Amino acid sequence: MPDTKxxxxxxxxxxDGHDRGAKVIARALRDAGFEVIxxxxxxxxxxxxxxxxxxxxxxxxxxxxxxAHMTLVPRIMELLKKQGQESVKVMVGGIIPDVxxxxxxxxxxxxxxxxGTSTTxxxxxxxxxxxxxxxxx
Amino acid sequence: xxxxxxxxxxxxxxxxxxxxxIENDSPEGQEALAELHASTGRAHLVGVTGAPGTGKSVLVNxxxxxxxSLENPPRVAIVAVDPTSPFTGGAILGDRIRMRDLxxxxxxxxxSMANRGALGGLARTTSRMVDALDAAGYSxxxxxxxxxxxxxxxxxxxxxxxxxxxxxxxxDAIQALKAGLLExxxxxxxxxxxxxxxxxxxxxxxxxxxxxxSEADWNTxxxxxxxxxxxxxxxxxxxxxxxxxxxxxTGGRGEKDRARVIGEMERLLLYRLTDRFKxxxxxxxxxxxxxxVVDRELSPLxxxxxxxKNSS
Ligand SMILES: Nc1nc2c(ncn2[C@@H]2O[C@H](COP(=O)(O)OP(=O)(O)O)[C@@H](O)[C@H]2O)c(=O)[nH]1
Ligand SMILES: [Mg+2]
Numbered sequence: 001m002p003d004t005k006x007x008x009x010x011x012x013x014x015x016d017g018h019d020r021g022a023k024v025i026a027r028a029l030r031d032a033g034f035e036v037i038x039x040x041x042x043x044x045x046x047x048x049x050x051x052x053x054x055x056x057x058x059x060x061x062x063x064x065x066x067x068a069h070m071t072l073v074p075r076i077m078e079l080l081k082k083q084g085q086e087s088v089k090v091m092v093g094g095i096i097p098d099v100x101x102x103x104x105x106x107x108x109x110x111x112x113x114x115x116g117t118s119t120t121x122x123x124x125x126x127x128x129x130x131x132x133x134x135x136x137x
Numbered sequence: 138x139x140x141x142x143x144x145x146x147x148x149x150x151x152x153x154x155x156x157x158x159i160e161n162d163s164p165e166g167q168e169a170l171a172e173l174h175a176s177t178g179r180a181h182l183v184g185v186t187g188a189p190g191t192g193k194s195v196l197v198n199x200x201x202x203x204x205x206s207l208e209n210p211p212r213v214a215i216v217a218v219d220p221t222s223p224f225t226g227g228a229i230l231g232d233r234i235r236m237r238d239l240x241x242x243x244x245x246x247x248x249s250m251a252n253r254g255a256l257g258g259l260a261r262t263t264s265r266m267v268d269a270l271d272a273a274g275y276s277x278x279x280x281x282x283x284x285x286x287x288x289x290x291x292x293x294x295x296x297x298x299x300x301x302x303x304x305x306x307x308x309d310a311i312q313a314l315k316a317g318l319l320e321x322x323x324x325x326x327x328x329x330x331x332x333x334x335x336x337x338x339x340x341x342x343x344x345x346x347x348x349x350x351s352e353a354d355w356n357t358x359x360x361x362x363x364x365x366x367x368x369x370x371x372x373x374x375x376x377x378x379x380x381x382x383x384x385x386x387t388g389g390r391g392e393k394d395r396a397r398v399i400g401e402m403e404r405l406l407l408y409r410l411t412d413r414f415k416x417x418x419x420x421x422x423x424x425x426x427x428x429x430v431v432d433r434e435l436s437p438l439x440x441x442x443x444x445x446k447n448s449s
Contacts, residue, residue, distance in 0.1 A: 004161045005226070005251070030227035035251050040234035047240045051233060054247055056153040084150045 005035045006130055009057040011048045012041050013076070014066035021093060021115075022063035028119035029061075029126065045072060049079035052088060058130045059110075064094040070103070077107055089129045093122070140165070141172035144273050149246070152273045156248055159265045170265060173272035178394065180214075180271040181381050184292035186258060186282040186318070187302030192328040193281050194235035196302065196364040196373075201239055203370045204277060214246045214275035215239075216266060218259055218283050221251040228252075232281060246275060258282035258289025264401060267295065293321040294400045297393050298380045300373075302326045303342060305334035319345055322357055324376050330361040330369060355383055417448055 010026045012019045019041050026036045037055045039047070052060050060080070064072060073092055080088050089110040096104065096112055104112055111125045140158075143151035158166025185193050194217065201213050217232035228251035239245045248270075252260045259282060270278050280296055282289045292299055301322035306329075319325065325346065327339045339361055346357055358376050362369035384390040415423055426440040435443070 005253075007157070026229055030222060030229045031225045033225050033227045035221075035228045035230065037233060037249050038229055038231045040231075040237070047237065050240055051247075053149055054153055055249060056157045 005033070006059070006126070007035045007037065007055060007057045008059040008061055008126065009037045009039065009048070009052050009055060010061045010063070011039050011043045011051070012063050013043050013045060013048060013072045014064060014068050015042060016066040017041065018065075019063065021065070022061075025061060025063070025093065025119065025122060028123060032123045032127075034123075034126070045075040045079055048076050049083060049085075052080060052085060053083050057088065059089045059091060059126055061091045061093065061126075064092060064096070067095070069094065069096060070100055073104060073109065074107055077109070089126075091122075091126065091129070093117070139169075139172075141169040141272075144169070144173060144269065145176055147274060152246070152269065153248075155269050156266050159269060160250060160260070160262050162262065170269060173269060176272040177268045178271065179274075180267075180276050180278045181298070181377075182267060182271075182278050182280065182296040183377060184280045184282065184296030184299040185302065186289050186292050186299065186321075187284055187304075187326075187328075189284045191284070191302040191304040192364045193284060193302055194232040196300075196326070196328055196362060196370075197232075197279050197281055198236045198238055199362075199364050199367050199370050200373060201236075201245060201279065203367070203374050205239075205242060205244060207374075210244060211276040212244045212246075212274060214270040214273075214278045215248070215281065216263060216270070216278065217247070217249050217281040218252050218263060219249065220283050220285075221253050223254065226253075246270065246273075252283050257291035258285065259291040259295060261404075263291075264295050264397065289318075290321060294396055297384060297390060298323045298377055300324050300326050300377075302328050303338055304329040305332050305338045319357075323355065323380050324373070325357055325359045326373060327359065327361045328364050330363045331365070335361065354387060355380070355389075414444075414448070418444065419447075422447070 008029055010022055012022045026038045029036045037051065037057060039051055062073065069092060077090060080086065091111040092104060092109055093113040095115060101112055110129050113122055140151055140155055144155050155166060155169055159170060185197055187193055197215055204211055204213055219228055219230045219232065221228045230249035230251060232249055233247060236247055239247065250260050255261050267278050267280065280292065282292050299321050301318050325342055327335055329335060339359060343359055346359065360369055360373045360376055362373055422444065426444055429435045430437050430440050
């Protein structure tokens with residue numbers, strides 16, 4: 001009997017020192033039935049890509065508060081692609097200025113969530129992102 | 138190239154995908170694993186069990202670092218099992234937080250998994266995932282159990298060498314005795330040796346060990362470690378290696394592998410027969426039997442006997 005769960009990596013790249021937002025999302029995802037791999041603070045893009053590869057996640061959720069999203073996110077996307085994981089959906093949460101949003105979308109980011117977004121909204125978006133995609137994880 | 142071949146040739150993405158297929162019990166995963174079976178049996182499987190907070194993940198981190206610093210370092214895979222929430226079916230798998238020192242080393246592969254409701258410390262598919270890692274060429278595989286503090290007997294079957302962790306200040310030693318954890322220990326680890334009370338914990342456990350050992354010809358050693366700074370880790374690695382040699386010399390390795398095979402085959406047989414039996418029932422007979430048991434008309438045993446009689 002097949003038993004399938006959506007596996008998500010929740011990571012906190014960059015050097016700023018708190019992961020409250022990431023933890024809130026991780027818990028909300030768990031409560032919605034996701035399996036969440038949580039890697040903690042201060043992850044480099046290389047660490048995030050490596051974890052995504054070994055854990056075979058369908059979604060990578062990034063919590064970025066440091067303002068370094070325009071260097072961190074493209075780098076992570078590039079690494080995912082290089083290791084054959086271009087089908088992984090990358091979601092970004094945090095403080096993203098309006099001018100940067102189109103650039104991230106252009107890069108292929110599947111969702112951007114500002115500080116005011118409700119967890120219900122985030123979860124709905126995560127669910128749609130993987131069910132809309134072809135079955136391959 | 139086929140999935141099994143990609144895995145054998147060391148492709149990480151293929152391995153990772155295979156692990157997901159196995160975890161989800163998909164036919165494609167079962168097929169690939171069947172093809173890989175001939176390439177399994179080379180890895181040494183080390184179980185790491187003990188109550189939550191005893192330091193299993195931190196210890197796995199340090200131990201792996203140590204193993205990778207050896208001359209001719211073994212390739213190391215880690216499978217860390219965490220509990221699934223019984224209410225939501227979701228899980229937070231957080232063991233990687235403690236293993237960040239291991240990132241960037243291509244000789245290490247870490248996989249987190251949820252137990253998906255299974256009792257006994259492992260998920261139903263953990264052993265099969267371990268087989269895939271074995272076939273992929275990892276020569277040491279560390280399996281971190283959920284750590285309920287209860288007797289997680291599954292690990293005794295799933296691993297060749299079982300480390301049971303204790304730490305001072307967790308109401309520990311007596312608890313471990315009660316839970317029967319000492320009986321499955323091939324190596325007893327008193328972690329957090331830097332904390333007060335560690336020596337006392339070790340003394341209590343040493344006395345208990347004398348009373349009853351797991352195998353007649355193996356004296357379960359007790360190793361004290363500080364998984365934060367690495368003190369005692371080389372001694373622990375040496376004890377694991379000694380146990381590995383001991384198993385090889387006494388034929389214990391073959392016995393353990395056989396027990397593992399028996400366990401896996403019985404489990405598969407159980408699921409297969411159950412599925413086949415249910416499929417062979419005349420429309421709704423099984424469900425009707427369930428209702429009759431719920432209504433106290435029949436006992437479960439009577440219901441099953443009746444179904445068996447009618448379908449033979
Ligand atoms: N003082 C001390 N703390 C430790 C040691 N090993 C682990 N810890 C701490 O114990 C806590 C639980 O560790 P963790 O590896 O997550 O435990 P697990 O639940 O058994 O996997 C963490 O806060 C660790 O930093 C040790 O040797 N000494
Ligand atoms: Mg742990």
